[in-house]
Amino acid sequence: MIKEEKLNLIILLVLFVIPFLAYLFNEPYLTTLTTKIVILSIAGIGLNFILGYGGLVSFGHAAFFGIGGYVTGILASHAQNSEQMFFFLQFDGSNQILFIWLISIIICSFIALLIGYFSLRTSGVYFIMITLAFAQMLYYFSISWPAYGGEDGLSIYVRNVFPFFNTMNPINFYFICFTWLLIFLTILKIILNSSFGLVLKACKENEERVKSIGINPFNIKLISFVFSGAITGLAGSLYTDLNRFVSPSVLSWQMSGEIMVLVILGGVARLYGPILGAVFYIILEQTLGGVSENWQFWLGLIIILEVLYARAGIMSLFLKDSKS
Amino acid sequence: MTNSILKIDNLSKGFHAVRACENISLEINKNEVHALIGPNGAGKSTLIKLITGFLEQEYGKIFLDNQEISFLTPEERAQKGIARSFQVSSIINNFSVVQNIKLALIGKNKNYLDFLTNINLNKKLLKEAFYYLEEVGLNKKANELASSLSHGEKRKLEICIAISMAPKIFLFDEPMAGLDGESSELILQLFKKIKKRAPILLIEHDMDTVFSLADRVSVLDYGKVIVTGTVSEIKKNKTVKKVYLGTEH
Ligand SMILES: Nc1ncnc2c1ncn2[C@@H]1O[C@H](COP(=O)(O)OP(=O)(O)OP(=O)(O)O)[C@@H](O)[C@H]1O
Ligand SMILES: [Mg+2]
Numbered sequence: 260m261i262k263e264e265k266l267n268l269i270i271l272l273v274l275f276v277i278p279f280l281a282y283l284f285n286e287p288y289l290t291t292l293t294t295k296i297v298i299l300s301i302a303g304i305g306l307n308f309i310l311g312y313g314g315l316v317s318f319g320h321a322a323f324f325g326i327g328g329y330v331t332g333i334l335a336s337h338a339q340n341s342e343q344m345f346f347f348l349q350f351d352g353s354n355q356i357l358f359i360w361l362i363s364i365i366i367c368s369f370i371a372l373l374i375g376y377f378s379l380r381t382s383g384v385y386f387i388m389i390t391l392a393f394a395q396m397l398y399y400f401s402i403s404w405p406a407y408g409g410e411d412g413l414s415i416y417v418r419n420v421f422p423f424f425n426t427m428n429p430i431n432f433y434f435i436c437f438t439w440l441l442i443f444l445t446i447l448k449i450i451l452n453s454s455f456g457l458v459l460k461a462c463k464e465n466e467e468r469v470k471s472i473g474i475n476p477f478n479i480k481l482i483s484f485v486f487s488g489a490i491t492g493l494a495g496s497l498y499t500d501l502n503r504f505v506s507p508s509v510l511s512w513q514m515s516g517e518i519m520v521l522v523i524l525g526g527v528a529r530l531y532g533p534i535l536g537a538v539f540y541i542i543l544e545q546t547l548g549g550v551s552e553n554w555q556f557w558l559g560l561i562i563i564l565e566v567l568y569a570r571a572g573i574m575s576l577f578l579k580d581s582k583s
Numbered sequence: 584m585t586n587s588i589l590k591i592d593n594l595s596k597g598f599h600a601v602r603a604c605e606n607i608s609l610e611i612n613k614n615e616v617h618a619l620i621g622p623n624g625a626g627k628s629t630l631i632k633l634i635t636g637f638l639e640q641e642y643g644k645i646f647l648d649n650q651e652i653s654f655l656t657p658e659e660r661a662q663k664g665i666a667r668s669f670q671v672s673s674i675i676n677n678f679s680v681v682q683n684i685k686l687a688l689i690g691k692n693k694n695y696l697d698f699l700t701n702i703n704l705n706k707k708l709l710k711e712a713f714y715y716l717e718e719v720g721l722n723k724k725a726n727e728l729a730s731s732l733s734h735g736e737k738r739k740l741e742i743c744i745a746i747s748m749a750p751k752i753f754l755f756d757e758p759m760a761g762l763d764g765e766s767s768e769l770i771l772q773l774f775k776k777i778k779k780r781a782p783i784l785l786i787e788h789d790m791d792t793v794f795s796l797a798d799r800v801s802v803l804d805y806g807k808v809i810v811t812g813t814v815s816e817i818k819k820n821k822t823v824k825k826v827y828l829g830t831e832h
Binding site: 449456460464468471473 | 635637656657658659661662666667669673674675676677678682685686687689690691693694695696697698699700701702703744748
């Protein structure tokens with residue numbers, strides 16, 4: 260039983276050393292797997308920001324994960340084939356990862372602004388349904404748009420280029436992702452301790468009170484939704500580079516469910532919760548997934564147990580003064 | 584120029600067959616406690632919801648400081664200087680007492696778009712919050728979770744939130760309901776003090792409190808103001824005796 264800060268530090272340390280151990284024992288697959296954990300953690304942290312702290316249960320975060328993924332795939336594939344992007348525009352994509360990140364974040368923020376603008380007028384079950392509906396629209400669009408592979412997906416063969424740094428080396432790419440994780444953890448920690456963070460948390464419990472002190476909860480939620488979408492979108496961008504491939508599955512409702520499951524598994528409204536959730540999720544997938552194709556049956560069982568006995572998620576199992 | 588801070592003109596609102604507020608006209612003046620009394624279901628809370636913008640009027644107008652606010656949103660009205668308490672306490676239970684006040688101060692100072700400054704380290708904000716907590720006597724409970732407060736303390740916290748907004752007018756919906764004598768007395772003294780900062784529209788059932796605190800009283804019955812006057816005028820008024828006081832005294 261330990262303090263939350265200590266647990267957080269341990270989580271980061273473990274994530275930090277795993278790729279070195281993998282290198283030492285010559286298990287490159289482990290590095291790839293840990294990279295996936297880190298990327299899913301970032302996606303989960305993005306969702307947790309609005310779900311955990313703002314009480315907004317978005318069941319459509321695959322929209323951002325997928326758009327980040329497709330922006331990356333599309334820009335890269337144009338650059339690799341030296342193909343002009345639009346018939347009127349002299350621009351044939353880019354394989355510069357910094358530029359791709361920037362574009363991913365901008366586009367995902369914009370999409371989040373649109374989706375948020377419409378869906379945040381609703382709440383509860385309606386909010387869940389409308390976010391799901393937006394994501395499904397994008398999913399079916401990606402399937403029916405043949406230019407970028409349609410149902411078959413889009414391969415980019417090599418990772419995008421980071422200045423002075425070979426991204427094809429698994430450890431290098433891992434530390435790029437790990438750095439992003441640290442950046443987002445830091446940014447969100449600062450925001451959650453700020454005036455804005457306090458108001459967001461207040462919106463979760465009592466919007467009437469927020470209005471009565473002169474603040475429009477809609478604006479607060481919309482801004483948070485945009486942050487959330489941008490973070491999850493960047494995770495999607497990294498995911499395409501990890502796999503050197505993107506397909507409509509990143510836009511599917513199963514993807515939204517996966518992101519939500521790891522947030523809930525880890526512990527809602529705990530900054531590092533999604534990381535533990537992702538670790539646990541991948542471990543389950545790797546162990547149970549080898550035993551049975553229907554490993555998600557066991558995942559379901561674990562979630563039921565968690566909801567019944569450990570509401571605050573895996574984080575709470577390690578913590579002394581766990582708030583329920 | 585009049586010295587009225589809040590002016591309500593012919594305000595009306597119905598729910599299906601019920602006329603909750605019918606052509607209500609009122610003026611709340613500087614430095615006064617204006618009590619609003621009337622039997623259950625008379626439309627008192629509805630009037631507060633209309634003034635604060637949580638309900639929309641069918642017709643009629645509301646002016647704050649001679650400026651029409653009838654069509655502003657609740658948050659815009661709060662920004663313009665209307666602070667309220669709810670009939671059922673409305674606080675952030677998951678926050679500590681002092682966080683509740685900090686939240687109100689963030690609203691007042693309009694710095695909710697500050698993403699960077701750590702509010703836990705902001706000494707100025709903390710000092711300001713404590714200034715108001717001391718006023719209602721909650722400073723010793725500052726770090727306790729709001730949900731752990733007693734009923735009376737929650738009411739005090741809600742009043743404290745309103746005071747910390749430094750508004751142009753206070754609207755209090757039965758702030759003393761369910762309080763013991765000591766707490767009621769404390770709040771009574773507090774109201775006498777803060778009415779110099781901004782007038783108070785007070786909904787209150789207890790007649791002794793009303794008569795010792797109010798400068799003027801309006802009596803509401805079936806959604807209509809049947810009389811407005813000073814305490815002594817109200818005490819003497821025959822209709823009031825029949826409709827309201829008659830049943831209680
Ligand atoms: N949202 C609503 N929908 C339908 N009827 C309502 C609604 N709100 C209030 N009413 C009705 O309007 C009338 C006035 O209600 P209101 O709450 O304003 O009374 P009140 O004077 O505050 O009473 P109390 O002393 O019990 O608080 C009542 O008849 C009530 O039933
Ligand atoms: Mg009422």
